[in-house]
Amino acid sequence: MKFKSLVLATALVSACGDTASQESVANSDKMTDNSIAILQYHHVAEDTPAVTSIAPERFEEHLKYLKDNNFVVLPIEEAHQRIESGESFPAKAVVITFDDGYDNVYDNAAPLLKQYDMPYAVFVNPDLMQQSPSAYMSWEQLRTIQEQGATIVNHGQTHAHLIRRKDGESETEWRERMSYDVLSAQQAIDEKLGPQPKYFAYPFGEYDADLQALLDEWGFLGFAQHSGPWSPYSDPTAITRFPASGIYANLKTLAPKLNSLAMPVAEYSPQEPLLEHQQTRPELTVTLSSVSTLQKHALQCYQGSHVLKPEWLSERVFSVTPSADLAIGRSRINCTAPNKTGQAYYWFSAAFIRPDSNGSWPD
Numbered sequence: 001m002k003f004k005s006l007v008l009a010t011a012l013v014s015a016c017g018d019t020a021s022q023e024s025v026a027n028s029d030k031m032t033d034n035s036i037a038i039l040q041y042h043h044v045a046e047d048t049p050a051v052t053s054i055a056p057e058r059f060e061e062h063l064k065y066l067k068d069n070n071f072v073v074l075p076i077e078e079a080h081q082r083i084e085s086g087e088s089f090p091a092k093a094v095v096i097t098f099d100d101g102y103d104n105v106y107d108n109a110a111p112l113l114k115q116y117d118m119p120y121a122v123f124v125n126p127d128l129m130q131q132s133p134s135a136y137m138s139w140e141q142l143r144t145i146q147e148q149g150a151t152i153v154n155h156g157q158t159h160a161h162l163i164r165r166k167d168g169e170s171e172t173e174w175r176e177r178m179s180y181d182v183l184s185a186q187q188a189i190d191e192k193l194g195p196q197p198k199y200f201a202y203p204f205g206e207y208d209a210d211l212q213a214l215l216d217e218w219g220f221l222g223f224a225q226h227s228g229p230w231s232p233y234s235d236p237t238a239i240t241r242f243p244a245s246g247i248y249a250n251l252k253t254l255a256p257k258l259n260s261l262a263m264p265v266a267e268y269s270p271q272e273p274l275l276e277h278q279q280t281r282p283e284l285t286v287t288l289s290s291v292s293t294l295q296k297h298a299l300q301c302y303q304g305s306h307v308l309k310p311e312w313l314s315e316r317v318f319s320v321t322p323s324a325d326l327a328i329g330r331s332r333i334n335c336t337a338p339n340k341t342g343q344a345y346y347w348f349s350a351a352f353i354r355p356d357s358n359g360s361w362p363d
C-alpha cells in the first residue's frame with residue numbers, strides 16, 4: 001500500500017489545520033520541519049566514473065561542512081524510528097548513505113567518517129561481492145565498519161534492472177526473480193552480519209508499483225534516487241535521497257538541499273514511474289495537504305535544465321507538464337517553493353522511466 005505514513009501525515013495535518021491563524025502556521029511549521037535529507041554517495045575515489053564519484057578531499061569537505069554547520073548525522077534506523085513515531089528531528093539533521101559497497105568506501109570514506117564520528121549506511125549487493133571481490137568490500141570489511149557505526153543494508157543480489165521484464169517472463173517468474181534479488185540478499189546479509197533492518201535501495205533507483213507492492217508485502221522500506229527530504233509524507237517504498245556525487249557534489253548547490261523541507265504532498269499522479277514509450281510529456285498533478293507555510297506564487301518546477309511554470313488548479317492542487325519530451329530512461333520533475341521566510345525550500349520530486357519502443361532503456 002502506498003503512503004502508509006499518510007495516516008500519520010493526515011493526522012498531523014488535521015491537527016495543524018490549514019487556516020491563517022498564527023497557531024496553525026506555527027504547528028504546520030513544526031510539522032513540516034519533520035524532514036531529513038539523506039545524502040547518497042557511490043564511489044569515493046579519483047579514478048572511478050565521474051558521475052557516481054566524489055574525490056576523497058571533496059568528501060571530507062562535505063563532512064567538515066556538516067560539522068562546522070552543526071548538523072547532526074543520524075543513523076538511518078533512528079531517522080526511520082523518528083518518522084514512524086512522528087518525533088521531530090534536530091533543526092539540522094542528515095543521513096549519509098552509500099550504494100554498492102565499493103572497496104574505495106572502505107579505503108577512503110570509512111576512515112574519515114570514523115574520524116568525524118558520523119554514522120552511515122551502506123547498501124550492498126552480495127552476489128556482486130562474490131563475483132568481483134576486488135571491487136567491493138568483503139564481509140570482513142563490512143563487519144569492521146559495522147563495528148565503527150555503519151549499518152549494512154540491501155541493494156539486491158545482482159544490481160539488475162529489476163522492473164524491466166525479461167522476454168517471455170511470467171508474473172510468477174518475475175516474482176521469483178524479485179524474491180531472489182531482495183529476500184535472498186537480505187538472508188545473506190543477516191547471516192553474515194546479524195539481523196539488519198529491512199531497507200532496500202533500488203538498483204539504479206528504478207521501481208514500479210508491482211515492485212513497491214512486493215517490498216511492502218515483505219516489510220521493506222524502499223529507497224530511491226530521485227531527490228527530496230525524507231518525512232512522514234514520504235511513500236515508504238519510494239523514499240527520496242539527494243545524490244551528492246558528480247555534479248551534485250558542489251556544496252553551493254548541496255547546502256540548500258540539506259536544509260530543505262518536505263513538500264506536504266498528500267497525493268500525486270502519475271504515481272507509477274514506469275511510463276509507456278508513447279508517454280512523452282506526462283502531466284504531473286500534485287495535491288498538497290497544506291499550503292499555509294509555503295509561498296504558492298513562487299512554486300517552480302524543473303525538468304533537467306528546463307524551468308517549468310506550474311499551474312494552481314485549486315487551493316491545494318497544482319499541475320505541471322514537461323516542456324520537452326522526456327528522454328528515454330530515467331528522468332525527474334522537481335518542484336520547489338520557498339517557505340514564508342524564504343530561508344528554506346519545500347521540495348518534491350516525481351520519478352519517471354520512459355522505455356524505448358522495445359521496452360528497454362540505458363543504464
Ligand SMILES: [Zn+2]
Nearest residue numbers: 099100203204
Ligand atoms: Zn547501485
